[in-house]
Amino acid sequence: MKKTLPFIIVLCIVLGVGIFWSVTKDSVPSGILPFDSGVQGYVFLGPICPVLRDPLDVQCADKPYVTMVRVFTLNSDRLFATIATNKEGFYVSMLPPGDYNIQAVGGNPFPSCSIQSITIQPGVMQNLDLSCDTGIR
Numbered sequence: 001m002k003k004t005l006p007f008i009i010v011l012c013i014v015l016g017v018g019i020f021w022s023v024t025k026d027s028v029p030s031g032i033l034p035f036d037s038g039v040q041g042y043v044f045l046g047p048i049c050p051v052l053r054d055p056l057d058v059q060c061a062d063k064p065y066v067t068m069v070r071v072f073t074l075n076s077d078r079l080f081a082t083i084a085t086n087k088e089g090f091y092v093s094m095l096p097p098g099d100y101n102i103q104a105v106g107g108n109p110f111p112s113c114s115i116q117s118i119t120i121q122p123g124v125m126q127n128l129d130l131s132c133d134t135g136i137r
Contacts (some may be wrong), residue, residue, distance in 0.1 A: 037120050040092040041129040043067055043085050043104045045111055047136050064089030065132050067105050067113075074099035074117060097122045102130065110135035 046062030053060070069091045071081040080100065085091045097120050106113040111132035118128055 035094040035096050036123050037097055037125065038092065038094040039071075039100070039102060039118055039120065039126050039128050040090070041127050043069065043089040043091065043113075043130045043132065045089075045132050045134055047134060050136050062131070065104065065111070067132070069093070069102060069104050069130065071095065072101040072103070074101055077101070092125075095120050102128060104130045104132055106132050 043065040044062040045065035047060065048063055049057065049060035064085075064087070066085055066087055066089060069083045069085060070079060071083070071093055072078060073080050081093050081095070083091045083093045085104075099117065099119050101115050101117055103115045104113040111134050113130060113132040116128055116130060118126060120126060
């Protein structure tokens, strides 16, 4: 009995801490991550050919652009995140709800990539494709 009493006490403490942790880990937020909202899309580079024809030649269709995508807070223009696209030009960024400017990183002077504003809603992944101008005319 003398040897089992300390074991029972330790077991009760361990179980109590485990139960407390499992109850509080889901009800108390720990920091700001993870987000359940954000933005995703593709970055395209175009035009590819100097003269666009109707119907569009598949060889001249805009191409995926492998680059970085920057996310800025709308009100302060502070850089919030930088994301790399994959080889298909796809990017995804989990973001807290709020207003943002999103821009693919281009070159100097080309490709020139436009800035897009977006409002992220809670619990929603929003699609936003970005385009970069090659300067080909």
